[in-house]
Amino acid sequence: MKELLKEILKTKTGLFSVSVILLLILSSILAPWISPYDPYEINVKAILAPPCLSHPLGTDLLGRDLLSRIIYASRISLEVSIVAVGISTVIGVFLGALAGYLGGLVDEIICRFIDVMLCFPTIFLILAVIAYLEPSIFTIMVVIGLTSWMGVARLVRAEVLSLKERDFVIYARLYGAGTFRIIWKHLLPNALAPVLVSVSLGMGQAILIESALSFLGIGVQPPTPSLGNILIEGKETLEVAWWLSIFPGLTILIIVLAFILLGETLQDVLNPKKGKSF
Amino acid sequence: MLKVLFKKFLSMLITLWGITIISFFLIHLAPGGPLSPMTEFNPRITPEYREKLVKMYGLDRPLYEQYLKWLKGVLTLDFGKSFSIDERPVWDKIKERLPITLLINGLSLVLILLIAVPLGVYSALKSGSLPERVLTFLSFVGYAMPSFWFALLLMMLFGVKLHLLPISGLHSTIGYEEMSTLQKIWDWTKHLICPLLVATFGGIAGISRYVRNSVYEVLYSDFVLFARAKGLSERRVLFKHALRNALLPLITILGLSLPGLIGGSVIFETIFGIPGLGQLMWQSVMARDYPVIMGNLFLIAVLTLLGNFLADLGYALADPRIRTGARKK
Numbered sequence: 125m126k127e128l129l130k131e132i133l134k135t136k137t138g139l140f141s142v143s144v145i146l147l148l149i150l151s152s153i154l155a156p157w158i159s160p161y162d163p164y165e166i167n168v169k170a171i172l173a174p175p176c177l178s179h180p181l182g183t184d185l186l187g188r189d190l191l192s193r194i195i196y197a198s199r200i201s202l203e204v205s206i207v208a209v210g211i212s213t214v215i216g217v218f219l220g221a222l223a224g225y226l227g228g229l230v231d232e233i234i235c236r237f238i239d240v241m242l243c244f245p246t247i248f249l250i251l252a253v254i255a256y257l258e259p260s261i262f263t264i265m266v267v268i269g270l271t272s273w274m275g276v277a278r279l280v281r282a283e284v285l286s287l288k289e290r291d292f293v294i295y296a297r298l299y300g301a302g303t304f305r306i307i308w309k310h311l312l313p314n315a316l317a318p319v320l321v322s323v324s325l326g327m328g329q330a331i332l333i334e335s336a337l338s339f340l341g342i343g344v345q346p347p348t349p350s351l352g353n354i355l356i357e358g359k360e361t362l363e364v365a366w367w368l369s370i371f372p373g374l375t376i377l378i379i380v381l382a383f384i385l386l387g388e389t390l391q392d393v394l395n396p397k398k399g400k401s402f
Numbered sequence: 403m404l405k406v407l408f409k410k411f412l413s414m415l416i417t418l419w420g421i422t423i424i425s426f427f428l429i430h431l432a433p434g435g436p437l438s439p440m441t442e443f444n445p446r447i448t449p450e451y452r453e454k455l456v457k458m459y460g461l462d463r464p465l466y467e468q469y470l471k472w473l474k475g476v477l478t479l480d481f482g483k484s485f486s487i488d489e490r491p492v493w494d495k496i497k498e499r500l501p502i503t504l505l506i507n508g509l510s511l512v513l514i515l516l517i518a519v520p521l522g523v524y525s526a527l528k529s530g531s532l533p534e535r536v537l538t539f540l541s542f543v544g545y546a547m548p549s550f551w552f553a554l555l556l557m558m559l560f561g562v563k564l565h566l567l568p569i570s571g572l573h574s575t576i577g578y579e580e581m582s583t584l585q586k587i588w589d590w591t592k593h594l595i596c597p598l599l600v601a602t603f604g605g606i607a608g609i610s611r612y613v614r615n616s617v618y619e620v621l622y623s624d625f626v627l628f629a630r631a632k633g634l635s636e637r638r639v640l641f642k643h644a645l646r647n648a649l650l651p652l653i654t655i656l657g658l659s660l661p662g663l664i665g666g667s668v669i670f671e672t673i674f675g676i677p678g679l680g681q682l683m684w685q686s687v688m689a690r691d692y693p694v695i696m697g698n699l700f701l702i703a704v705l706t707l708l709g710n711f712l713a714d715l716g717y718a719l720a721d722p723r724i725r726t727g728a729r730k731k
Contacts, residue, residue, distance in 0.1 A: 239413075240420030242658075243703040243710070245665030248683060252428055252699045255687040332548055336669060339550045340684060352550075359554055359673075363562050373551035380546035388542070 131393040138389040144382035152199035161189035163196040182367040193349040205330035211269025216276025221307045224284030238274045259342045283315035317394040328383035351376050414711045425700045481697030492697040503678035510601035518606045522613025544607025553600045553673045570675040600670040620648040657713025
């Protein structure tokens with residue numbers, strides 16, 4: 125693990141993405157102490173103030189400090205994506221491993237299920253489910269998780285398929301180890317690398333979906349700040365307050381870019397045979 | 403060849419059946435449905451509303467009966483009536499919006515191919531050079547760019563700063579009737595530029611990267627080495643040998659990227675006020691117009707499935723190994 129981190133930090137992209145993600149984690153944990161203002165505090169004297177010394181990124185329609193809101197919003201994005209990716213990874217690994225190891229009818233059914241799920245464009249599926257539920261942070265975490273496990277499942281299945289005829293697995297089976305023990309103790313640890321890559325890419329994807337949903341008004345609900353719902357105000361004030369659109373959007377872009385580049389770097393480090401991306 | 407197609411067709415039918423099951427399952431999340439403990443206490447849904455839902459989907463009858471009734475409706479394109487004030491049949495609402503969404507997504511697919519393929523081939527050929535590294539980095543930015551933010555930036559640039567392009571709707575509302583055909587086409591074009599840019603941007607990143615990797619791999623394969631060893635010109639090696647093999651899988655990738663493309667419609671149609679299926683979906687979710695939501699979702703899934711099937715067909719027709727029935731061992 126330490127070796128892996130060292131390899132990642134050797135590349136420019138790895139250094140960039142790890143720094144951004146560390147910064148994000150730190151600012152999320154320390155949010156109450158490092159944000160200059162209370163993100164909910166309304167200040168009628170500073171409505172739509174442009175970036176200045178007391179408000180480095182300006183203020184919004186209610187005079188709330190944008191920097192503080194972005195710090196809290198990133199924290200929520202991080203929470204949502206961690207839970208969502210957690211759910212999708214657990215489902216994906218479970219179904220993928222089962223399909224790959226058991227084969228036959230189970231494999232056929234799970235693969236069909238994946239095919240079917242992939243026919244629904246994620247956003248449409250999420251919208252349809254959310255229409256029945258109250259939009260909240262909890263809802264979108266779960267819904268994003270439940271609708272984005274198909275990639276991981278396919279990946280793990282392929283990995284398990286290529287591993288299960290290897291000697292060490294056959295020995296384990298001869299030794300009398302049960303299905304779940306073999307999957308858990310022998311197959312999954314060896315399939316960890318591609319799962320790590322897909323977790324990293326999935327984090328970026330989940331943050332994109334969460335912010336898009338919040339922007340459409342069906343994700344995180346105001347007054348709770350989210351990078352997407354700050355941009356709703358940004359759209360309304362496009363002509364007078366550029367900072368309300370530029371900064372939250374840029375924040376999403378940088379965070380997502382960091383997760384995607386981390387995934388790519390991981391892939392290069394774990395799989396040096398393939399052509400490097402940089 | 404025929405056997406392959408028949409197999410594909412059969413598996414498409416099975417997937418279609420799966421789509422009906424999932425859609426049917428979702429309906430049962432509806433208030434009053436057997437799977438709806440979460441929505442039971444939803445304050446936004448009144449008892450009358452619930453009753454309307456129960457009646458429409460027959461939620462009080464046995465499951466298989468409900469499924470058969472729903473399936474019969476779906477197969478005859480009868481998705482019920484909208485819950486909005488106009489109470490129009492869902493299919494009518496979808497029918498008038500479908501061409502718009504198909505037009506924009508079709509155009510953007512063409513644009514994506516025209517831009518992404520040359521970009522990808524260039525990147526593979528010049529692998530390691532500065533322009534290639536810049537392009538690769540840009541393609542990651544393209545991946546990570548939230549499409550709705552990109553739309554906002556375009557609005558800011560073209561609409562607010564430069565006053566060059568309209569940023570809402572499909573055509574002008576004032577004076578549109580009096581325009582000549584040519585003027586109308588020009589008016590549409592101007593309105594479509596921003597939405598098309600948004601629809602195309604994300605796709606370029608993914609596809610160009612795919613093309614780059616695929617061409618890169620083929621360029622170092624044995625048969626290209628052999629073609630070079632024969633003394634063929636670089637040009638001939640590239641166009642006659644490498645690209646043909648590298649670009650073939652692109653057909654499948656395009657089929658697979660369909661859901662993403664269509665999903666993007668929700669974002670740019672909502673932002674730019676374009677009356678397509680994406681906007682309809684968003685509006686009906688906001689209004690909790692369940693029949694429209696479910697009809698829309700089902701139709702989009704079927705369209706995606708059809709797109710994938712066509713891609714499979716195209717692949718089978720284009721790949722001589724499948725076309726002639728010869729099997730690679």
